[in-house]
Amino acid sequence: MANRSTTHTAASAPDAPVVRCDEVTRTYTRGTDPVLKRRQQPTVTALDAVSLAIDSGEFVGVSGPSGSGKSTLLYLLAGLDVPTRGTVAIHGIDTKALSERERAALRLEHVGIVFQRFHLVPSLSARGNVALPLVEHGVRKRERHRRADTLLDRVGLGDRATHAPGELSGGEQQRVAIARALVTEPALLIADEPTGELDTETGARVLDVVSKATDACAVVLASHDDQALARTDRVIRLRDGRIVDDA
């Protein structure tokens, strides 16, 4: 995929990690207190001095109880959020140094995201949903369709390209969402509880598709499901915003 923004043309070394976190801390302001003013408002630390690196081809699981900071870590790795302290670098590019617009371009270029609740656009067909990121890329319609169809074939939904999300089962919708995340050939695939709303058998099929993606990119999978985590190369366990295990 050609670069859309000159900001991301800085090529990283071939063996450099796809994404790297150094002493990343993320705090959120809790509520607003007109008396205490902004600087003295109470804050909550979602992530505390987390450091990690993920290489291309790695399948990394992220686990931890609710409130442990899994989602915060995923959003930071995806470039949807920026750390309060420390650095998150995707392909060597510090996300904090980028503007909102540049981070959007970085996500489009290098990151694919799969949500727990699929988040497909109901008015578009499966093919239209998969091709969504390519629209922002400025890819022409015929090429968009060709690439979307290829991806739908890869996830086993080649015959469902013209179906609307409402006509697909939960597992099929999630596979469409995975195809959408992979259509730009990202370096990093972020999957946030992709099997959370699926039954065991369907979830296993979805995980098959996700694990196959590691041929071309790094995958970070957040899950509570031990069976899902068992498929990963490495599991990062979080508790109270800190990494308690990385093996």
Added chain:
Amino acid sequence: MRRRFTRLYGLTTIGVRRIRARLTTNTSGGLLAAVAAVTVTIALMTTVSGIALGLASQSAIQSEDVDYWVVPDATTPTAIAASVQGPKLGNVHAASTRLTRDDRIEYATPVETSLIRVTNGGGEGAYVLALGIVVPETPRTVAGLSTRGLTPGDPHYANGTYSGPWTGEAVISGATAEVLDVQRAVTLDVETGDTARTLTVRRVAENDVSTGVGPVPVVIVHLSELQTISGATSGDAASQLLVSTTDPSVQSDIEAVYPGTTVVTRTGLSQTASLSSLPLAIALAAFVTSVVVGVLFVATMMGLELLSDRETLAVFTALGYSARSVTVLVLVETLSITVVGGVLGVSLGVLGIEAVNLVSGQYLGVAPALVDPRLLGYGVAIALGIGIVAALYPVWLYRRVPALEVLSR
């Protein structure tokens, strides 16, 4: 550049598809209400503008062949149709003869306007607006009626003696024929102070002279005969002078003929007519009302729709869509709504104009509204304008809703 265009085209397609699906398959009450609001406001604006247009286009006696009107200063151009009283021009025959000698001028005639009472053979009488002119050699249109059927020149004038033959020829408008229930070749009696005069209908014109209150009964006669009927022979007076020419350099010469008068050009007259008084006020009021109501309603509805759809927009952001692209998407969706409403509104507005003319014609005998093809474009353009302004609110809302917060729920 091509890439940017492809992106814009793709975003437009997505926006239109999303709106189409929400209006048809996953019916959204808010969007339907927004379409209905635009439809109603544009329909009302089209109908009212049609009425205003009808009033504006009928507010002055105009002639296709005439380029200059010479009128006394105290007479405003828009009052030409009704300037049967007030200041007059003098020695009009001599003045028009002098102007006609100029090669650049195709035709010049004084026009005397006077309300006269005529009666048919059955004793039925009516007041009609009489226009007295010097009839041209080649038939021309004056006040919308052709002079065909009238003897050229002004025989009764006879060099100012008013002793020439009385032709009594008259071309009458359809409204006059209807009011007096007369046809061609019928003789009409004219009520004058002393001498009894008659007019013979040489032709009933197909056209009518209309004003804002409907067709006016008009009769065109020779100038000197009308002057005799109305007692304007003294001083050879007439209300105005019409000059037809294709040479604009003649204007200063026309102005020199009657110092102290106003020479109004065709452009000046149409501008004055269209910019004057009631029709413009009506059209402006319709415009302002529809824009304000349309913008407020569409902005509110699209704002509510955006709030209920913010999860999808947050996904677009998460996928890597720039804020600018999502803004384009919101704009396209709002414009789609207003264009659909605009097209429906214009269609409904044209039906409204027809209905107004039908009802008004049935009960008042007049058809005040006009369907002009430009009204269709005007309605859709206003709908687009409403969409552009109304989109500011949902765009502002989108910018205030952080994608991360929405996705975290």
